[in-house]
Amino acid sequence: MDYSLCSLFSQGNDKGYKQSTYYFSKSLNVKAQKYSDVEKLCLTLSSTAVKLRHYLLPFEALVIARIDLIKYILTRPLLRGKLGKWIVALIEYSLTYIPQKAVKGQVLARFLADHPNKDTKEEELYVGIVPWKMMFDGSETSDGAGARVVFLSPVGFIHQFAFQITKDCSNNQAEYEALIIGLEMLLEMHVMYVHIFGDSQLVVKQINGKFKCCAVGLEINFSYAMYLLNKFDDAIITHVPRIENGDANLMAQLASRQLIPSELLNTGLKYLDNFHQLVRGTNKSK
Numbered sequence: 001m002d003y004s005l006c007s008l009f010s011q012g013n014d015k016g017y018k019q020s021t022y023y024f025s026k027s028l029n030v031k032a033q034k035y036s037d038v039e040k041l042c043l044t045l046s047s048t049a050v051k052l053r054h055y056l057l058p059f060e061a062l063v064i065a066r067i068d069l070i071k072y073i074l075t076r077p078l079l080r081g082k083l084g085k086w087i088v089a090l091i092e093y094s095l096t097y098i099p100q101k102a103v104k105g106q107v108l109a110r111f112l113a114d115h116p117n118k119d120t121k122e123e124e125l126y127v128g129i130v131p132w133k134m135m136f137d138g139s140e141t142s143d144g145a146g147a148r149v150v151f152l153s154p155v156g157f158i159h160q161f162a163f164q165i166t167k168d169c170s171n172n173q174a175e176y177e178a179l180i181i182g183l184e185m186l187l188e189m190h191v192m193y194v195h196i197f198g199d200s201q202l203v204v205k206q207i208n209g210k211f212k213c214c215a216v217g218l219e220i221n222f223s224y225a226m227y228l229l230n231k232f233d234d235a236i237i238t239h240v241p242r243i244e245n246g247d248a249n250l251m252a253q254l255a256s257r258q259l260i261p262s263e264l265l266n267t268g269l270k271y272l273d274n275f276h277q278l279v280r281g282t283n284k285s286k
Contacts (some may be wrong), residue, residue, distance in 0.1 A: 001173050003023070004025055004026060004027050004028060005022075005024075005026045005028065005040060005043060005044040005046075005047065005169065006023070006024065006025050006026075006044070007024045007044050007045070007048045008011055008023055008024070009023075009024065009048065009052055009055070010267075024043070024044075024047070024052075025050045028040075028204055037048060038084070041065060042083075042086050045053065045063065045065075045086075045090065046086040046089040048087075049061075049089060049090055049093055049095075050089050056093050057092065057093065059094070060094040060095075061093060061094065061095050061096070062095075062097075062098050063096065063097050063098065065097070066135050068097045069253050082233060082234075091266060093112050095185070104240075104264055105132075115120070116138040117279055129194070130154040131153070131154070131185060131193035131195045131234065131236070132151060132152065132153055132154060132191050132193065132194045132195070133194070133195050133196075134149060134150065134151050134152075134182050134186065134194055134195070134196045134197065135149065135196075135197045135198070135240075136148070136149045136175070136178040136179045136181075136182045136196065137175065137198065137199060138151075138165075138171065138172075138173070138174025138175035138176070138177055138179075138196075138200075139171065139174055140169055140170055140173075140174045142172040143166075144164060144167045144169075145164075145169040145171075145173075145174040146162060146163065146164055146165065146174070146191050147161075147163045147174060147177050147178035147181055148161070148162045148163070149161050149178060149181055149182035149185065150177060151182070151185075154257035155178055160184070161181075161189075163178075165177050165180060165273050169215070170217060170249060171204065171216065172200065172202055172215070172217075172218055173221060175198065175200040175202075175203045176203060176218060176221035176222065177221065177223060178198075179196070179198065179203060179207075179225055180221065180224060180225055180228065182196070182277075183225065183229065184230040186229055186232075187228065187232075190232040191232075192232045193232065193233060193235075194232060194233070194234075194235050194236070195238065196234045196235065196236065196237040196238065197220040197237075197238055197239075197240045197283055198237065198239065199239070199240055200239075200241070201239055204238070204239040205221055205239070206218075206228070206235060207222075207225060207226070207237050210245075
């Protein structure tokens with residue numbers, strides 16, 4: 001197990017040779033020691049950039065690594081948790097990735113010789129960060145409201161759930177409750193990385209911070225959903241057209257009309273307990 005991070009900062013001199021200027025080393029706490037290899041590399045890059053900010057800001061810096069860390073952490077639609085912090089730390093710099101194999105020189109050779117990595121192959125650096133995928137949809141009809149979540153595991157297994165929810169529920173509230181149910185189920189399964197898809201522009205844009213949640217009936221839903229999202233190491237939520245979210249939408253409508261066996265619908269009710277307790281507690285405080 002690695003207990004520290006190391007990086008080397010070098011500059012070209014007048015003769016065209018690379019000259020080491022700064023050596024960075026950072027001890028890892030117990031939590032950071034459990035990071036995946038690519039996460040440790042991302043932490044190394046962001047920590048080095050912050051430490052050498054006065055050197056890097058005025059210039060374009062070349063990042064030499066085994067994988068394209070810049071592409072990994074800067075091209076995703078939304079990152080939360082530690083990955084979100086690394087984006088904030090790196091967004092102001094002009095960084096260009098160069099594959100490690102493409103660079104030759106004594107400075108790099110000595111650094112790699114002092115810090116060998118024999119146990120991890122290049123293709124293995126992505127293992128452990130493949131996220132779960134979740135589709136959610138809520139539907140309100142005259143017969144009631146239903147929620148549907150579909151999970152796709154990193155190895156390709158599909159899990160589908162449909163739930164009947166309270167009748168006095170707007171369509172937007174049904175969407176939020178579907179999202180909340182899915183998040184609670186993932187956390188119960190100890191999933192820490194997830195890419196979420198929903199066809200409600202309102203919910204997705206409120207979660208992403210593009211819309212402000214002002215509706216009285218949605219404030220608690222929004223706050224509780226954000227509370228759950230912050231428990232993940234990495235959670236991304238993306239809007240998809242309703243036609244691409246068709247399975248989740250259809251099952252939500254069926255659930256609202258009670259066309260799904262009650263024993264299947266009732267399996268989801270426990271995932272609403274925490275949310276409804278929060279609603280009741282908030283209403284009492286008012």
